[in-house]
Amino acid sequence: MDTDPMKTPSNFIKTLIENDVREGKNDGLVCTRFPPEPSGYLHIGHAKALCLSFGLAKEFKGFTNLRFDDTNPSKESSVYVDAIKMDISWLGFHWKHECRASDYFVELYQLAERLVLENKAYVDSLNPDEIREYRGTLTNPGKNSPYRDRPVEENLDLFRRMKAGEFAEGKHVLRLKIDMSSPNLNMRDPAIYRIRHTAHHETGDEWCIYPMYDFTHCISDSIEGITHSLCDLSFEDHRPLYDWILRELEMSCHPQQIEFSRLNLQYTVMGKRKLRQLVDQDIVDGWTDPRLPTLSGLRRRGFTAASIKEFCRRVGVTKSENNVELAMLYSCIRDELEISARRVMGVLNPIKLVIQNMGDKDVIPLQLANHPKNESMGQRILNFSNEIYIDRADFREEANRKYKRLVLGGEVRLRYGFVIKAERIVKSSDGEITKIICSYDPDTLGKNPEGRKVRGVIHWLPAEDAVPAHINLYENLFSVDFPDSDGRDYSELINPNSLSTCQGFVEPSLIAATVEDRFQFEREGYFCIDSELSSPNSLVINRIVALKDSWEKIDQV
RNA sequence: UGGGGUGUCGCCAAGUUGGUAAGGCACAAGGUUUUGAUCCUUGCAUGCGCAGGUUCGAGUCCUGCCACCCCAGCCA
Secondary structure, eight states: OOOOTTSOOOOHHHHHHHHHHHTTGGGGOOEEEEOOOSSSOOBHHHHHHHHHHHHHHHHTTOEEEEEEOOOOTTTOOHHHHHHHHHHHHHHTOOOSOEEEGGGGHHHHHHHHHHHHHTTSEEEEOOOHHHHHHHHOOSSSOOOOOTTTTOOHHHHHHHHHHHHHTOSOTTSOEEEEOSOTTOSSGGGSOOEEEEEOOOOBTTTBTSOSEEEOHHHHHHHHHHHTTOSEEEEEGGGGGGHHHHHHHHHHTTOSOOOEEEEEOOOOBTTSOOOHHHHHHHHHTTSSSSTTOTTSSBHHHHHHHTOOHHHHHHHHHHHOOOSSOOOBOHHHHHHHHHHHHHHHOEEEOEESSEEEEEETTSOTTOEEEEEEESSTTOGGGOEEEEEEESEEEEEGGGEESSOOTTOOSEETTOEEEETTSOEEEEEEEEEOTTSOEEEEEEEEEGGGTTSOOTTOOOOOEEOOEETTTOEEEEEEEEOOSBSSSOGGGOOSOHHHHBOTTSEEEEEEEEOGGGGGOOTTOEEEETTTEEEEEOTTTOBTTBEEEEEEEEOOOHHHHHHHO
16 A cells, blocks of 8 residues: 555545546546535544545646535525635645635526526426425336426526515425436436525525525536546435536536545544534534544644544545544554654642652752653653652552552652652541652662662652643543444433543643644643633643553453 | 445455455554553464356456445435
8 A cells, every 4th residue: 555645545536537647538637626515514524535635636736626515505604614614724735716606606597597498497386295296216206297398488487586586485496307217316307496585695695596406516516627526425326417417508527426435433423414413412512522523623632634634544535335443543643643742741630649758848850851762852850859749540559460550568660750669648537548658769760779670650740840730531422333323312322421521730831832732641642732721821631542551451350 | 126336354445457365453472661652573364245157267257146335305
C-alpha cells in the first residue's frame, strides 16, 4: 500500500480516474465537488468524502468546488454554512469556487420549462398520498397519473403559476415523464419541483417553488464542469436518473457519478438525523460535544486535522459495507502525539503524599525532559518538596507482585525524581486514605539504589505549584457497537460513563497553553485545553485519548 | 417474489492481462525502557461467502446457490 501521507492510497475510484486521464477523457481534467446540505454539522464520514474529492482533484491538478446543496429551505440555515466552511478549512482543504445550488435557481427553472415544452415533464395534481399509491411498490409497477397527459400548454401554464405563487403547498408538483413501470423506483416519474412558501436563507422570498435533489444535483455538476461526481452508495439507484436528465437536456458537460460506501464507526452514529437528535434532546452538549464524531466535536476533543486525514487514508475507499473500530482512530492520534506532544505531569485523582525526611522549606529543583526521545524539545524544572500529589490509583495498601506502583512499606520511583518508600498512611474517620507518609532516598536521583530493585515509576506534582484543573475523560458515547442496528431507543443505549470529570492538578505551564497545544500527561494519555470552557484561571482539560494500557487487562484478572 | 450493490484474517483493506494471498489496526509472545507508553523482534488466512466447472495452474474466468446492505420523501 502507498504509505505517502500526501497521496491518496490506491482505490477503485483513483484507478478509474487514472484510466480516464490516460485516455484523455475530459482533456485529462479531474474536477470534483463537495456538496453538503447546510442542515447540520460535518462528521468524520464527511471527512472521508472530503479527503477523496479534494485529494483526487489535487493529485490530478484539477479543482474542487464547495457547493451547498440548498434546495430545501425548511431544513437549511446559514449557521450550518459557516460551520461547514470552518470544518473544511480546518482540515486544510481549499475549494476553488464556493457555490450554492440556489445560484442556479433561474437556470434550473428555465431548464425545467424546457422539459415541459418538450413534453418530458408535466404538472401533476395528485396529492402526496395518491402519488405514493400510483408509484406502485418494489415488486409491482406503478401506474400513470391521470394528469400525465396534460397538454404541454396547460403544463406550462400551471408550472408558471406554481412559480407565481398561485397555489398552496402540495397542490401541484412538476414531475419528469419517464416510466412508471421502471423497476427502478427513481425512474417512476420523479418529482423535480415542489411548492414551498418558505423563505430561503439565500434567496429570501424570491421563490416559492424549489427544485429537488435529483434535478438540481446533476445540472449543478454539469454547470460547474465537474468531471467526477463522487457520492455514497445510496445514490447508486439515482445514477440512471442523473444520466437521463443530463442526456435529455443535452448538457455539454456530463459528469460521471461514482459511488463509494460511507464510513461507519463503532460505538457512535453518523446519520445527520441521528446526530441532530442527540443535540436536540440535550443528550450531548451541542454539535461540538467532544464525544460526537462531528469534526467540531473531534476538534474540541483534541484530534488534529492530520490525524483525521490519516484515519481516512487508513480506512480506504471501497464499495463494501464497513464498520471501523474506534481503535483505528485512536491509533492515528496516538501515533502523531507520541512524536509531537510535550510531556507534562497531570494528576487526575490526587492524594497527598508527605516526605517525612524533608524539611518544610526544602526544595530540590528537578530537571524533567519535555520528551524522552527528543532532546530538542527541551527541559523544564519542577520543584520537589516535602508535599506532593500522586494519583490514588498509584497507591495500594497491599498488592501482589504484579502491581508495580507504590505499596505500603514498598518503594517506587517518582518520574524524573527520587525513589520513595511508603512508611505509613493517614485515614479519615470514614476510612479513606487522606495522606501517605513517605521517606525519600537522596541517593537515587538519576541512578538506581544500591542492592535493591525498584520496579515502578509514578508521576507526581509538587503540592505547592500544582494548578487545579477540571479534567474531562471520555468513553464511547454508546454502550453498544452498532447503535443503528439496535432496536432500542437511543436513550437506553447511551453509555452513562461517556463523560466523567475529575478535579485534578496540572503543571503551572498549562495556564499558558493554547487551544492548539496538545500534551501528554505522563502515564495517563493525551490532553488538550477545552476550547469552549477553559480559561487561564479556571482550566478545563479534555483527554483526547488514553495511553495504551496493558496493565488494565492484567489488573482485571 | 422487482431493481441496484457487496461478500479476502476479529476490524479496515491490497490483490488491474489467471501463476501460487500486501499492508494497517487489534491481539499474542519475547527484548529495550526512570511513562505497565514508545521502540525493536517474532507470530497471526494451505485460505479468499458456498458448491460445482474450465485450466498445467483461479481470490482472479464460467455456472448455480447463499448471506448481508440500499431503494416505494412533494429529504438530500
